[in-house]
Amino acid sequence: MFEAIAFYLFAALTIVMFTITVMTSQALYALTAMAAGMIFISAFFFILGADFLGAIQIIVYTGAVMAIYAFGMMFFDTTRNVVEKRSNPRFVVVLGALAAVLVVFIVLAPIVTTNLNANYPIDLAVGNSQAIGMVLFTKYLVPFELAAVMLLVAMIAGIVLAGKKMDKSLTLMTEEDIALMHDSFTHESTQEEAH
């Protein structure tokens, strides 16, 4: 009973929040609504007994991702709204719904029709975090390492992309401009050495 109330409550909240995110024209509203939606989603994880996932959801999304978005938005002129021309909203809604239903259907089909065996059955004796850790570092070690490398690469990419000199495109510049830029760059470095 309690579970049901919690589910419906959070379901309603999540849907509302995400709808605001998608529909509002204010970037700030959207950001806020989404951060809230993420937190509400973590509630489902807790209800489903995936405590670790819930914690991660709050930390990663609300803590890290939303923070990055917030910082990112500081670069942009958020007060100036992008004029969004809308065409055929009903078509968009129908198409989105259809795609979603199909995806779920496909994911669900094997579960409903055949008796899948659990590869890694949930053991209620150990806590969720401990069990996750055990599975993650035994069966999913290689994907885990790969994910770590991927995050590292993404971090470096983010730093480089947002860094200096990236406002100019080398591919779109003429040879002279590149030479000029290179000269000024070497000039600066020699000056630094002189200091």
Added chain:
Amino acid sequence: MEVYLYIALFAPLVGSLFAGLFGAYPKMLFTGVIASGLLFASFVSSAILLNYVLTGHTVHVEMMTWIAAGDLYIPFGFVVDQVSVTMMMVVSVVSTVVHVYSIGYMAHDKGFNRFFSYLSAFVFSMMVLVMSDNFLGLFIGWEGVGLCSWLLIGFWYHKESATWAANEAFIMNRIADLAMLIGIFMMYWNLGSLQYDVVFANVATLPMHIITWIGIFLFIGAMGKSAQFPLHTWLADAMEGPTPVSALIHAATMVTAGVYLVVRANPIYSEIPDVGNAIASLGAFVAMFAATMALVNRDMKRIIAYSTLSQLGYMFVAAGLGAYWVALFHLMAHAFFKALLFLGAGNVMHAMHDELDPFKMGGLKKSMKGTWIFMTLASVALAGIYPLAGFFSKDLILEVAFVEQHYILYTVLLLTAGLTAFYSFRLVALIFHGNERHLEHGIHPHEAYSFMLYAMAPLAVLAVIAGMVFKTPYYLMVTNLLPAMTYHIHNHTTFWIMTIGTQLFVIAAITYAYKKYAKAVKVDKKVESGLLYQLLYNQYYIPKIYDEVFSKPYLKLSKLAWKEIDLKIVDATVDGIANVIYQTGEKTHTMQNGNLSSMLRWMVIGLVVLLVLAVAFTAGYNAVNLQAM
């Protein structure tokens, strides 16, 4: 001996391929010389083989396996026996002469090399036809001859009439070839083999009606090649080709194939005398029919062509009555003088700048003495005057008809002999005697190259002596294979009356022809407007009837198919498909407008489509699999 067999067979092929190498180049004398030389080699080999066969041997080789599938076994086998060696001699002699002659005749033609390539291929096909030891090999040669005749009749392909005539010849032959193929299939179906020896040994065991049908179908094939009624129209139209080709077709390589087939298949026809009688009757009819058309025609080459048709009729009479050796003998004798006649006509044509109407010639004996002598000689031989070749072969056929008590055939043939003499000498008289009508047309004739005349000389000699000298040795040789029947009229009085009577009749016809045409040509308007004259002049209206009955409805049908089926269904479908694709491209190229937003939208649509397909296929797969379980 096998070596000589292969030389005789393949020398023309080598010549053809060699000349064919230079087919696209302008005239090169050596192609003609080499092709002729190779043909001469073929002739020499044939002569050696003839000598060998005369001693009572035959050569039979199996070159290689051609078709071996299941029970079907057909080798590339060749046989040189009494019949085929006769044909080989005829073919190689006439072809060699024609080749040498063509070097002069085609000297100024652009397609000189090409001509020799075709000509040698023609001879090769005929060699395959006569030397094969089975019916399928014969059929290959048969088709090769048809193809080469198409190439050569249409040699001057820029002339519309030539291409038309070539197509006509090819199509008519094709109709007959189908029947022949059916005959061959029936033979294989019932006997399980196509080898001559096997077929002929076992043919008597078949039920009567099957032998009859085989005989009929094979004869229809022979009718097409030998231009028997009603498939005869192509032969006269084939005169569109260069004259040496006509000589070759008429004397050696094509029309004789039909006679050869009947002679070769004599064990089959011996079983079915009724069909034989039908063949003989048709032959007599054609002999008469063609001779009457030749009476009034105004085209030199066509007259000779009709004469060939008529003589083929004689051969079929002999073959149909079971006198196979007589048919083959007449074939041989006829080949010599008919080739001579055609080559002489070629000389005249050259001298007359391709004028073919003998009424516009006349008095040529002054300027073209050699040709005059040769053509007169050939005509005498054709008319059957003692002691030239025609007398021995043609009168023999008359005797056959008489002895076999087919008096109607005999009468028809006798009348035809008179007609033959008349039209032959009408032609000679019109061309070589009388006043020089061609001067009005500003033509100054000249004799052909002397080497062309020398090339014709052997034929002239053969036309004179072939009957007298060759008859007995030929008879002794060929009756080893063919039924040996002698036709003697037992009553000596009857024999002498018949022979002398025929000679007198023929001489009278010749005299009448000379009298009527040798001096001044008077055109009798009354006769020419007469019904009979018009009927003959228009070839019994048969080409017209064919045109009305077959060609025009077919043209209509083709037009209907073109306009209704091709344009409205086939073309429309193709255009429709192209249009759909084009319109689709036109409509959908806005998809690629470079707008990321719309691209995303399309991406989602694509995703939906793929998902639907995935669901549908999985559902379908499961449904099938569950059913199977």
Added chain:
Amino acid sequence: MEITLTHYLVLSTVLFAIGLIGVMRRKNLLMLFFATEILLNAVNIGMAAISHYRGDYTGQMFAFFIIAIAASEVAVGLGLLIVWYKRTGKIDLDQMTSMRG
């Protein structure tokens, strides 16, 4: 009233649909990123629910990796967005037409 797997899957579907609608209708590049986050989260809910009702950790593992991917996507995507903004001063999807042929 029992909450079954179906409830969660329906919720997941609804959220996924919202995300897709956002992807399709948003012209602001930043908002597009938000929409993709919604898509990923919708799937995550489904994964966790299946994991729970099937008694299998695999679903949770997948959700875990999806979160990792989402994080790196944000880092790289936002970096690119900033570069783009620096160069053109715009983050409007309709004006990114350099891919037009």
